[in-house]
Amino acid sequence: MEFSEWYAEVLRDAEVMDVRYPVKGLYVWLPYGFEIRQRVIEKLRKRLRETGHKEVLFPTLIPETQLEKEAEHIAGFEDEVFWVTHGGLKEMDEKLALRPTSETAIYPMFALWIRSHADLPLKVFQIVNTFRYETKHTRPLIRMREITTFKEAHTAHATREEAEEQVREAFEIYSSFFEDLGIPYVASVRPEWDKFPGAEYTVAFDTVMPDGRALQIGTIHMLGQNFSKTFDVTFETEEGDQEYAHMTCYGVSDRVVASVIAIHGDEHGLVLPPDVAPYQVVIVPILKKGMREEILQRAREVKEELSEVARVKLDDRDMSPGRKFHYWELKGVPLRVEIGAREVEEDTAVVFRRDEMERETYSASELPDVVPELLDEMKKNLRERAWERFEKFMHRAESLEEVREFVGDGIVETGWCGSEECGRKLEEEVEGDVLGTPYPEEKGPEFDRCPVCGEPAEHTIRVAKTY
RNA sequence: GGGGCCGUGGGGUAGCCUGGUCUAUCCUUCCGGCUUUGGGGGCCGGAGACCCCGGUUCAAAUCCGGGCGGCCCCA
Incomplete structure (x- = not known):
């Protein structure tokens, strides 16, 4: 099946996004997709906090004069800016842009915040939506007019060397983030003609989609003193001189989620890395006349036990087991535990692995040990599998x-x-x-x-x- | 930037060319009931659609124009 067809079907059937919102390039996150998104966000948020970044939240609207201050920067974005021009029926004196990215919103505030070398380094990040008036083939999570999950960091430093060091730290943060999600990548210094508008240079991460096309999934920009000169981000050195700060910024978007879906998924649907799966284990009871209550009771007990070590869902809906199997495979749940009459009698459980689509029987008592091991193994397996395919690309x-x-x-x-x-x-x-x-x-x-x-x-x- | 195709219940479709019993087809989905349950179960009943605006006409899902939305190809 064509990748784009597969991708659209999976997003819909696994209830990740609803693409029927009636504006081009805007889509709706559904509860299941939203949970995946949240878990991906948390992974990065944790890394950023651990490395000294403070989370902030800037306004969505940027005044025209501010957005257009940096000539090269605005030249790179002017074709795709959404403008807010009216307040009610009245045309506004100054147009306001829906941020295409936040440099021009943030740096004027940096100029106010930063007074002396003691204020540096300053490292902040925010997780926000950004807007770009894309004119062609929009696709959910890959090319959207409203990017819903832009995780952008901005830093200011006293020296060029520290800024360079920050670029390397950002590289480490993103590398381990992608590794963790099992997304293979290469990092490249973008050519001059394709760097971030206003940056000195841009480092970008690219992965490869199943159809062989590369997808940019993260960027790091060395801004040097370009923006600090434009927005007057200065500080007093130890010697008492005024100097322009050396700055960097870097970001990743919804495309990370697109990569997780596209790279690990298979012909049966989603295959979610255990870390980001809303449910890591689903228990499917296989009921039988005369043993209904006994089997259900057993399933509840197993759920209790496994809830200590994983996120568990007991599917006791009135549906045939086969139907449930397909349902949860489509949703990419890493492990399925099947409990029927035989398992109750033998005090066992059948465990099915989504990545390999294989079953194995375990004694009931070892489940709490086996499940975390299998989840861990699956995480590694997904990563290895993805890298193997990537090498072929x-x-x-x-x-x-x-x-x-x-x-x-x-x-x-x-x-x-x-x-x-x-x-x-x-x-x-x-x-x-x-x-x-x-x-x-x-x-x-x-x-x-x-x-x-x-x-x-x-x-x-x-x-x-x-x- | 250029070109092409398309829009019918939640999803997928028939009907459109040749306007009229269209009270809109079929599959799926959803709801209720009974029966089932080791890989998408069965029966009965029910819900649900012609993208929007305008035009032509006695009459528009069907023809024409525009808008919005989607898909594909080329640069």
């Missing part, structure tokens, strides 16, 4: 022909002389996008030549069809 190419051959099937690495001209020509020739050069560092010259101009390669460059 990584290609190496020496010539333009070879790049072209692989470009729809994941990420292609080739040589690059380093010129923008060749980079752009490469994109044109192979009908792909340049993702950039490897980050944190290149392993050395991996390719002899730039396939465009034939000059010696200075870098490894990555190309892919992208979302």
Whole structure:
């Protein structure tokens, strides 16, 4: 089945999102999807807090003059800004933008907050919705006009070195976050022509969707002193001089959830990593005339016991077992415990693993030990499986022909002389996008030549069809 | 940016070309009841739709225009 068709069906049938909201590019989070989202958010929130980031919440609206202060920045976004122009029936004196991103909302406040070197470093984050007037193919969680879960961090530092160090910390935070969710990725320094508007450079994380197209799932921007100069973010040094702060910002969006769904899912539906699954275990009683109460009672006991070690749901709806099996498989619940007459009599339970679609019988008493082990194993298995598939999506190419051959099937690495001209020509020739050069560092010259101009390669460059 | 296709109950559809018994088909879903329960069970009963605005016409799901929404292809 086509990936996009599969994706749409899974979002609907597993009740992640309702796409029927009558505005292009806006969608509704359903309770089940919302819980997954919450758990993903918490994973990142925890990491950010542990590394000294304080959570804040800025307004959604940004005054026009403020948004347009940084010329390069606004040039990168002006085509896609939603404007609020009226208060009731009256046109407003100054238009207000629905934030496409929050730099211009936050940094003027940084300017007020930061007085001296003692106020630095300043590290904040917020989890908010942002708006972009996308003109083409919107897709739930992948390209939306309202990004609902933008987890953005902003930092200010006294020195360039500290800001560089912050970029590395952000890289570590996101790497471990994606690792934790079993999402494979590569990190690349985006080419000059595709960096964040107003940044000195951008590091981006990309994964690959099952259809072979790359998806950007996180970005880190070294802002240098660009924004601090625009918004007058200055501090007094120990020596008593006024200096501009060195800043960074980084963010991940709803696309993380899209990746979890797309990368782990299979032909039966969602396959959720245990950490983010609303239910980790579902108990399906298999009732039999004459033993109904006994079996149900047993199921309740097992639920009690397992609730100590996992999030458990007992499905006692009046439905055939087969139907329930399909229902919970579609929803990606990691483990299913089946309890019927045989299990009651033998004091056992059948445990079904969603990732491998396999059953095994355990004695009832060992369940509380087995379940956490299986959940853990499943988490590892999902990660390994995903990385294996990802490796198959990584290609190496020496010539333009070879790049072209692989470009729809994941990420292609080739040589690059380093010129923008060749980079752009490469994109044109192979009908792909340049993702950039490897980050944190290149392993050395991996390719002899730039396939465009034939000059010696200075870098490894990555190309892919992208979302 | 350019081009094409499409919009009928919650989901998927027939009907549209050739306007009229359309009181709108079938599957699924949902609700109630009985019976079932080891991989999407059966029977009975019930609920639920022509995207919006305008036009043509005696008459519009059907024809025309616009809007909104969705999908696909190319740059």
